[in-house]
Structures are given as structure tokens and as C-alpha cells.
Amino acid sequence: MAQNVRSVLVDPAVLSVSLEFFTFPDYTTINATNNCLANIESLRGTFPAIRIGGTTQDRATYDPTLATAVNYTVASPLDAPLNLTYGPSFFSLAAQMKGDVTVGLNRQLNNMSNSLSAALQAEKTMENLLSIEFGNEPDLYSQSSPIVPAGSTWSPPVDGAVQKQWISSMASSLGGIFQAAVYLSYPKWSTQGLIPILNTTVEYVKTFSGHSYPQSACGGATTNLPALMNHSAIVSYTSQYKPEASAAHGVGKRYFLGETNSATCGGGGISPTFGAALWVMDYVLQGALNGVDRLYFHQGTIGNCQYCFWGRTTVEAPYYGAAFVSEFLGTGGVKLAMLDDGSGAVGSYAVYSQDTNRPVRLLVYNSNYYNGTGTRTVSTITFTGISGGQTGSVIVAKRLTASNANVTIDAGGEVTIGGGGMFDENCLPTGVQSLEGVSVGSGGTISVSVNASEALIVYL
Structure with missing residues (x-):
């Protein structure tokens, strides 16, 4: 194979996880949470980074006297609360997470003193704290949100000015620990547009974040699995984030897709499928190739989340894609290259050793x-x-x-790695994985056959 293929270094935690704010404490009670993350660590050598946030971070008020981690009331356990309080033990739980942790706090309610109090408690409690984001998807705030300045129309410049005000007001207390932007509506709302507004306060920004969902399941919207998992579509979709990553890197900061998954509003019918597992795999690789340092796959309301990797009783198909791409990337410093031109249905990649610059694995x-x-x-x-x-x-x-792209594990379907490898309800590996032989021909030539809706790692 040619040694001059353009390659990029891959962050050890490129595949990471976002946990919805209000239900984060419940995730810590599920065995699969730690086991699923530990499996990725064993494959990558680094525990996935964690972001705790989402819609409910902007509905939450910190109560330093609260004895429990969170307090809220919902009509059904499948609902997310419209408001909630959280206490110091919320951060004690977060401190037990093994990877870097980003915590999302409320900005929409415009109570800076309350959010600062929470942030100070997070810094005091969490040795693993990477950054704090104030506000989740402010591009979706309504004009009536308390954060909107009187007489202003909510827009990227107005939000940018508010972000700058919050950062400059709290930097003396918190230091350079802010995760900025946190936008969903790219390109109208962007890191590129925010950086000039922040101006010198960018020195206090630790990371920049965008949110990304290729499809929507909100309000009865129709999702499309063939389109989601299509390689050339993934190549095209992820390319939009290259200028965002470049803008962040240009001021010395990392750029994350701090919340992402297959479809908004929990995922729709496509999200628990094997096709979505294949999308996860290809999407991570394309994100990395376009300069995205980490992709945080969102895990929402437990029991009401079709795109979640795991729940209380099942590890879903998308997690198999997360595990497979993690095995392909492997441990240690790696460089990733795409070997196809991105225009067809079949994608091929190589992982190169950082030390020897030789390819060590292929993925088709x-x-x-x-x-x-x-x-x-x-x-x-x-x-x-x-x-x-x-x-x-x-x-x-x-x-x-799997037998086809529509397979879902919660409906009794099977997804396998190496012919028989699976994960039980606690995300512990089960079954026996096996390897296939590939004959090497003259000139170091190999040919591999891959069925429609399938992937293969070749170990060189």
C-alpha cells in the first residue's frame, strides 16, 4: 500500500458519550453504563469522555442544600421534566466517571449567580472536570427566554455577546474552563461566527462544541435508513464541520460534536437498527477525518430513547458499531486515512502506526x-x-x-462481531469471536468480499 496517503491523528477518545442531564444519576445505577464504556476503553486504551447535558440542563436550578443528586416530578417515567433541581451530590457522581467530564449548566434562565455556584461546586468536587458549558443549543431558545436581552431579537450576534458576557464575568472565578458555542443550527449559528465576537475572551475557552443530527424524528418527521447509512452521504454531511474544526484549531482550541446521534427527538424508527450501527462506525471515521476531535453520542431518557447504545435490559445494535470502530482504531497513537474517493457506496480506510507509518489495519x-x-x-x-x-x-x-440493515436487538434480532461475539444486557461480551483467513497474492495483493450492509476489519 502507498505510504503517502493523507492521514490524520485520531484523539484517543474520539468516540465519546453524552448523557442527558436529568437522567445522568440514573445512568450511574445501570451496570451496562460502566461496562459499555469500559469495553471501549479496552479497545482504545482510553476511557470515553463524558458530557453531561442536554435540553434539561437549561431547565435545572442548583440547590446547594438538596440531599439528592436530582429532584423532579414527571407524569410518566418516560417523560423528561419541565423543571428540576440538583444538588452537590450530582457532582460527586460525576466525579466518579473515569474519563474527562464536561458538565452543561443552565444559561437560558439567566441566573448567572446560580449557575456560577454550581460551576464552583463542580470544580471543587471533580478532578476529572474538562470543561463547563453554559447553555444547550441556545440557537433554539425562544424570544421569550429570560436570557434574551430586553429589546433584542435573539440571533447569533446577540447570543455571542451574551456568551462573551458570561465568560468574562465568571472567568476570574472559574478560569479557562468554558465550552463555547454548543449550537445545533449550523451554519447560521457557528463557531466560526462566534470566535470574532468573543474576541480576547476566547483565551478562557477550553473547547468549542457543535451539535449534530443528520435526520429528525421530531413532530412526526420521516426518517430514512438507506440515506443515513450511505457512505457517500456520510462523507458529504460530515464535510460541513471541517471549517468549524479549523476555526477552533486556529485559535488553539479543540472542536467537538458535543452532542450527536442519528436523529433528533430520541431517534425515530431508524435509530436502534443495525444500519444505524454501521452509520456510527462510518460517521466517527469521517468526523475525525474532517478535524472533529471528539464525537459525543447522546444517551437520552432511559426507556424512551431509540438511539441509545444501552438501556436497563438491552445493549442495542448501534453499540456494536461503536465497539467495531473502536477495535479498528485500536490503542496507542494512530493515524487514519480514507482510501476511497468518497463518491461510492463502499468505503475503505486504513489505520497507520504513528511510530512506523505503516498500515496495521484496514476497514471496508x-x-x-x-x-x-x-x-x-x-x-x-x-x-x-x-x-x-x-x-x-x-x-x-x-x-x-446481521441478517439485514433493519435488525434491532430489542425485537429479538442478532448483531455479531466475528461470527458469534455479542453483548449481554449488562454489556459484557458473550459468545465466541472468530477470524477469517485472507490469502495474500503476488505483490502483496489481497481481495476481500463484503456483503451489502456489512463491514470488515483486516489485520495486516
């Missing part, structure tokens, strides 16, 4: 949609110049597959 993704009916097509991809492989020798590969 056949994004052609297969719904379980008719003939399942197959694509054969050939690679040449595989170094170290003598003619007639055999290298090995591992496959991520």
Missing part, C-alpha cells in the same frame, strides 16, 4: 442497503502492496454483520 464498509428481501449483493475490494505478506501467506479479518 459496504453501505449498500439490504432489507432482508431478495438477493444480498456483495462487493469485492482489492488492495495491493500489503507489506510483510508473502505470496501464499494468510492474514486475518473480522466481520460485523
